[in-house]
Every structure is written in C-alpha cells, then in structure tokens.
Amino acid sequence: MDKSYRDLFFAESQEYLRETNKALVQLEKNPNDDEAINTIFRLMHTLKGMAATMRYDDLADLAHALEDVFDGFRRKRLKLTSAVMDVIFESADAFATLTEQIKEDKGVSLKVTDYIKRIKNILPAGETISHQSLKKTSKGKVETGDEVDRLKKLVDKNNNLFSVEMVFNEACSMKGVRAFLVLNRAKDFGQIAGVTPSEDDLKNENFELNFKFVILTDKNEKFVTEELSRILEVDEAKVSVYDPEPSKGKKGANPMLKKIQSMRIPVERLDKIMNLMGELSIAKSRLVQIVQTKDHARLEETTHFLERLVASLQEEALKLRLLPVSFVLDNFPRLIRDLSKKIGKSVDLEISGSEIELDRIILDEVGDPLIHLIRNAIDHGIESPQERTRAGKNPKGKIAIDVSRQKGHIVVEVSDNGKGMDFEKILHQGQERGIISIDETSGIDSDKVLDVLTAPGFSTAKEITDVSGRGVGLDIVRNKLEVIGGRLELESQKGKGTTFILTLPLTLAIIKAMMVVMGKDIYAIPLMNIRETVKVSEDEIKPIKDAEVIRLRDEIIPIVRLGKELEIETTPSEDGQISVVIVEGRVKNMGLVVDKVIGEQDVVVKPLGSFVKKVKGVAGATILGDGRVVLILDIVNVK
C-alpha cells in the first residue's frame, strides 16, 4: 500500500479516535445521548472501512465489533450499563494501542480476539448481529483467499494472474457503484478474486478512493491497464504480476512517530498564500520593469509593497503550522474520567479556549506537561469526596483548563479547586533539603515555592508529596516548557485550590528577541525571558563573596558578565554606564551585562547544525537583514 495512504490512515484514525473518546465521555454522562451513539457508530463504521482498505484486519474486526455494539444501542436492543461502558472504553483503548503498534511497525502484541470476545459477551444472549456479521467477514476472507489460490493454480502460458489496484478520482461520485462497474468490466475479460475491501464494503462505499483485486486473464498487462484506465473517474489502474507475498510497504524511517506528522490545513489558508504569491509575482515583474527604467521613486514604492507582502506571507505561512489546542485537550475528558475513577474521586473538567491555535511542535511538546499537571491535580490536589464534604465543598471536584491569548503568547491555566498548597511547609522542606537558603524563606512567594517544587527529585519524594499536595515530575514539566521557550508559574491558596500557569510562545519558528551587542557581534536574547533592561554605573555593581550583584529597587540581582561567561571579547562603553538585561532564569533572576542594547526585533529561529548543537548557552541562530548571523542565547542554560 502506498505510503501516503498509510500516513493518511494513521492521521485520520487518530482524529477519529479522538472524536470517539470525546463522544464516549459524553455518552457516559448521558447514556441516552443518541447523537453520541450515532457519532460513534459512524466513526467505527468509517474506521472499519479504512482499516480494511489498509488490510489491517485486526483493526477492522475490532472496529466492526464495536460498530455492532453501537448498532445495538441505536436499535435499543442493548442497554448501556457502566460495565458495558468499561468494556467499550477498554476496546477503544485497545484500538488506539493496536493502531500505534501497527504504525510503529515493531510487531503487534495486542490480542484483538480477547477484546472481540469480551465485546461479544456484552451483546445479550440470542443477539446474533455481532456473531453473524463477524463470522461473515472472516468467512468471506477465507473464501477470497481460497479463490485467489484457485486462480493461482490456473496460471499457465495463456493465462496471467495480475494484482490490480484501482485509484479513483477524488471528485468521483458514487464511488461504490463506480467500483462495482470496474469489477463488472474486469469480469468481461477475466476471473476476479481477492477483492479488498470486500465487494460488500465497496458497494457500501466503505473505502477511500482505492481498492484492489486479483484477476486471471488471457490478456496482457498492457491491455488490462488500458482497459481499466479507460473507465470514467479512474485516476490510475496499477496492474502488476501477482506476487503471493507482497512486500509489506516500506518501513517508516522514523520509529518514534508519536508526533503530529501530517495535518489538515483549511483550504482558505492555502488560498490566502496563493493570493499573496500572486501579488508577489506582480511585485517581481514591477521590479524588473524598474530595473529597466531606473525609476527611483517607483523603486521605493515597490520595495514598501514588497515588504508588506513578505510580512503577510510570512504570517500566513506560519499559520499553516497552527493547530487548535483542542487537538490535545480533546483527549483529556477521557483521561480525567479514567484517573479519577481509578482512585475513587469525582472530578469535572471544564475547558475553555480550546479553539485557540498553537504551533504544532509546541502542541506536541505541551501535551505531556499538561497530563502531568492534571494527574497531579487529581492525585493530590482534589480531595476525596468525604474530605470535600467535610470542608463544606461540593463533593465533586473541578479541574479547569483555560487557554487564552496574551500579548503574543498563549497562556494555558490548569486549575483545580482542591486543597491547595501549604507554601510555608514547602519552603521549610526546601530549606531542610538545602534547595533554598534560610533568608530566602523570609518572604513567601510562589516563585520560590515553584523553585522548590521543581528542584530535581524534590517532588518525587514521597513524604514531600504528601505535604505539598503535588506529585511527580514537576521538574520535568518545567524543563519541557523551558525547552520550547515557555514558562511555568504557580498560584495556590490553601484550602481553595491551585493554578499552574503555562506561558507558551505562539510559534517556535519566529520569536521576539532583544538584540544586544557584545564585542563585535550581535546576539539575540528571547524577549520571553527578559524582565527589563537597566543601565547602571560600574560602582553599583557590588562584589559579594565570589559573585557580583546589583541592587534593583529592593531586589538583589546577581550579575553575569556575559562576555566572560561566553568567552567573548567585550568593549566597555564610553560613558561608564553599563547595560544590564534582567532575565528570569531557571532558579532566580539574573542581570546580564552586555556592551549595548540595540532593541527588539522579530527573528526567525534557525536550528544550529548537529555538529554545534550542544553548545552551552546557545539556543539557535538567526540571520539579519544584512546577512549577518546572530546567535540566539539560551538564557535558561547560560549559567
């Protein structure tokens, strides 16, 4: 099977599974939700067809079984109990796992028959839809296999056996009938077997645009190809000599394909880009003209025009990479249901702003941190129903995920109305473990608490988990966010609940950065990390032990002489004033001493080649308008 179909299959089935899970959760809330039932029925039906097309028989069978169950619901022959629901949820998961296993091509360990058996068991006795239809397909398959075998035996010098793959035009209407017509035509000059998907599925349009069959004919390959290509709406008829063991398609080069590899792009976005490209070519021809006439005034005008165009084109091109956050969040109702059910808590999820779009790479990266936070909220944030009742709260807890756009960033807030954190206790623990020093505990602020919580290994310690109300992996969460240029913040009120605030860049490809000069070179510091820039005189920098600090308002900020740190030669400024960029670092704020601050600019982030990838303190590079290469500093890891 063509690789692009394979990719499409996985992309699409992932999408359908997400929809399925969403509808399942709805259904569990309201077992009479006919719309959800119909949706899932339709999704399973589609998945079945797709899987069969790809010859993923296990998947097709599983989808088929589930389709039967939902058909039972539709016809009110089957009652939706929580036990039934559990089986369905498990099967849906099995489907997802199996899909993943097939996709990764490392062998399938999941036994579909176990799940199908369980599904069959929930169908009431005497209810035979499932049994029958399942049997029919499996029997059908055996038969077609036999048919192919039979034809194989008939191959001689006059008769050839070909495998044929037909691909229809996308605009093809009534493709089921079209397929039927193709088979009819083929039967005019040969014997047919091994139709995949089955003829029934073809008739019911349970296939994408292609299907396959094997034909025994006294005609040659050319004749068959021509004859079948002549049929209306046929894009391609691929005819080849039948090979009993078809190579199973090229294995995907990248085994870690859990990421969003392909995406759908709204046509209007492509249209916009096409329009801009059109205008761009107009501008180009104008320039050519101007070169001939040397008309300076028009050159200026055209340059402005071009500038605007390129900016819009860049903006549109970036939008191509955007996906709504719902792509990730849609999985969460299901996740929360499972987690809370497992530990006997009752939790509602409220999501707002899931239509907001994010760069797909960021979306990929942010999924895990969000799951961590939610897991923590359920495990440690939300109290047990009894505890909640005692505290005068609604026994049902609430987790809210709120996505919003704020000044060129996307902010995701994950909040729970659980027991909140005891900041004092956490800071105390942090101090005992030497994560923060004593004087730092004097003022309680959430950033310090977060520093303690995200200190490597801290939050995984059991005794502290109980105190903090927070569990595993907050350090991982914070790290992940910082890798993609994001930030983690914390708000919590004892007894009321906790909110984690994730600030994310809109895209990884373009960032706002502060351009600074050091020595002969310009460097870019991501604006996201910068709090402010100040000018101080040399004597405001005070040595403390082996470090240097400045006092800014009431805050003591350690100074990093960036030139020294990165081993670059610097030129001291003439007026004795020193430019300091105050950045929010990993654990504390820092003042970076630079030669000169130029100003803000949008820069396109280009990754460094692999041979210089791990240079400490450098996150990437960008190219300025004049062709100069500028390094982008990785503030988090500069010191």
Added chain:
Amino acid sequence: MEGKRVLIIDDALFMRNLIKDIVIKAGFEVCGEAANALEGVEQYRDLKPDLVTLDIVMPKMEEMDGITAVKQITGEDPAANIIIVSALAERRLVEESLTCGAKDFVVKPFTAEKLLEVIAKVLGEGTKES
C-alpha cells in the same frame, strides 16, 4: 461523435432540455425524447438510437419504471448504449441497472463536460467492440 443519434428518457422537462442542449452543442442529433419509461422503450424500438440517457427514477407507467426499461431495452438489444442519469441517493438502482446491462452512469448534478465524457467513453467502447 458527429451525427450520433441520442434518445433522452427523463420525466423532467428541465433535465431533458438540459441534456438536449448539451448533446446538440456537442454535435449530436437528438432523435427522440420520452417523458416516461414506457414511451422510452417504445421509442427505442422505433428509433434504434446510438445512445440513450435514462433517468433511473421515473414514475411507474403500466408496470414500467427505470429499471424495467433498462431490462427491456437491453433484452431486446444487448448492444444498447444506455447511460443512467441518477441522483446520489439511488446507488442501489444504479447498481442494478449496470448489472442489467447499462453501460455507465452520471450523477446529478453534472456538468456538460462530465456528461460528454461519459458519452464519449460509452460510444468509444461501442465502436471498438463492433
């Protein structure tokens, strides 16, 4: 294609006119028009056209509807070039008529190009075989 004779069987005047315009512009001759299946079958017998367009959903006329008309015509003339005109919902009917010997089909709404494409294919095949 020039001068090939077409019989149009459709109960809707609108569709008959539409098809007529399309095929005449393309150089065909419309030798007959029928507003129901029964009339269509009779005209086929009399006119022996090169091609028939037949709306598969037509009201019954003395037990004769679209499908029976297809059966009747192909029964009498197995080489008949019948193109089924159908709406999207009539999958089963189209399938059945193809089984009964209709050559191809076109789905409403169709463009002039699409109809002519189907006609060309069907007539192309007819001449090749003969």
